[in-house]
Amino acid sequence: MNYIFSFFILLLFINPITSQSEKYKGPIIDVHIHAFDQERNAMFFGMTHPPTLRGETYKGVVSAEEQRIKTFQMMEKHNIVKAVVAGGTLWYDHHPEKILIGEQGDVKRLRSLHAQGKLHALSELSPFYAGMKADNPMMSPYYSLAEELQIPVGFHILPGGPNGGIYTVGMKKMRAYNANPLQMEDVLVKYPRMKVYIMHGGWPYLEDMKALMYAHPQVYVDIAVINWIIPEKEFHNFLKGLVDAGFGKRIMFGSDQMTWPQTIEIGINAVNNADFLTLNQKEDIFYNNAAQFFGLSDEEIKVHKGM
Template sequence: MQTAVIGQPDESKNNVPYTGPIIDMHLHAYHADANGPPPLPFCVPISTMIQHFDPKDTWMEVVMKASENPNCEGLLLSPETDEELIKQTVGQLQKHNITAVLSGEVDFLPDWLKAAPNRFIPSLKFSLPADEMPIDSLEAIIKANNIKVIGEIGNQYHGIAANDPGMDKYWELAVKLDIPVAVHLGSGPPGAPYLGFPNYRVKFSNPLQLEEVLNKYSGLRMSVMHYGEPFIDEMIAMMYTYPQLYVDLGGIMWTYPKAYFYEYHLKKMVLAGYGKRIMFGSDSMNWPGLIGKSIDIINEAPFLSLAQKEDIFYNNAARFLRLEIKK
């Protein structure tokens, strides 16, 4: 009799799609023009949209030119108004039976929440230095708006490491309120430092910087958005050492070609035995079609069993958020 190996993908049940309820841990409440004048084209995978660059040119101009005449198979166009963006996003959530952790600014979240109150879990977008405030002010905002998650914490875009001492009072508040946090560690848009984020640094993707944070705040419930990509070995080591640490797939499945994402990212984490702490995230911003594409990429992973897909799409997030696990 063949003995099962912990973490070993079950390839005997390949290509069986998961069709049950989904929790999307990584959805953004953006304005329609947040990434530029709509309609904006978007190629999947985004890493191949511009395959080479000569620095005699300006990266922003090259990106804009590529956007005017995109050459890709997975082309998406963004809705032109806030109302249409919300409507199409809610349509995707209803179509795929999704409840989404919705990250946004406190003054714009209500526009989304009222469109489908049963489909959203409100999460507060937060980054230093822009959102720095007295701790009692942040606590009041969280309580007044029924915020369930703090995130996306996007300090990396501003050149601030996750273990920066300026975050200590915010980690303390999260522990006090017993509210989970979602931290951006990983890739931004291609050429991020030349697209309005001059302080973005790849080195701050490394999850090892979370070591002192998790040691100091052992009661902190933390999800690493984008799973600290490309630092997979470091992420696995952190998950081994800190068993409370979860990750979400946060859009990396459509950032790179599927074969690369499967072989060197997702499969490696599953083989390491951490299929119970990997959560689905679409990272949908201005392109609602990314939600369905993200679901398809996970469902098409040839090494995932149906049970493993169910964990990624639903069970793991329900456990992390302390929700009732429904079938």
């Protein structure tokens, strides 16, 4: 009798741990991938990523075609059923069912793309690289367009490129002091119907990101790049901070895959390795939150989930 009682007591301790560390194997939406043009983005092809804060380097693919093929191979391997692709017009005709197109640039072109059904997000908007903040007047036409067309904005701040990118890849105007996510606050008040996701989770400004999400329920985050460029423990600390603060329904998986397709897998593993997340929380991060944010239909969700 004592043995049976002890066995059930042991199960009480084991089961919560087992359920939390269980790996998610369902459909995934990656809200942060790049498609590159062979000429315009030539510097990235064949580039070896400088050592990350994990001490890892990655050899880049050598062509735009290889980038597309290997990215979709990785998507197939990990059941990534949908991706928000910056520059997605380059890939859309190959896999229209898998691509949500993110674009930037000329506003007239963006309007035209939207009229053709080929614009699903303004992403990524990155005044950060030009040494500007979110409230720079040059950004106003994009916010107005996003609010008018009711398409989300992906707003890019730190990490901007590789660690030390000012020196290693020529990002001369990038400044860490321009990276605080609270720079979006006046913009959000001015454009209250604009949906925004802060790329890279607003790292490392955890407390300020919590404040912004608390005050503005239309703000989501993606966790792209921080799930492979910083140490996993630091990523987990940041992610746990957002989840514990009550924002688990507004966190979306992203990889920020550029020319290093293996980073998709590393990012997925980093989330699955987070033993403080339940399986349901992982499902929200990997799929449900993005499906809701980007307005996927009930029918498409059922197909993705095999229902």
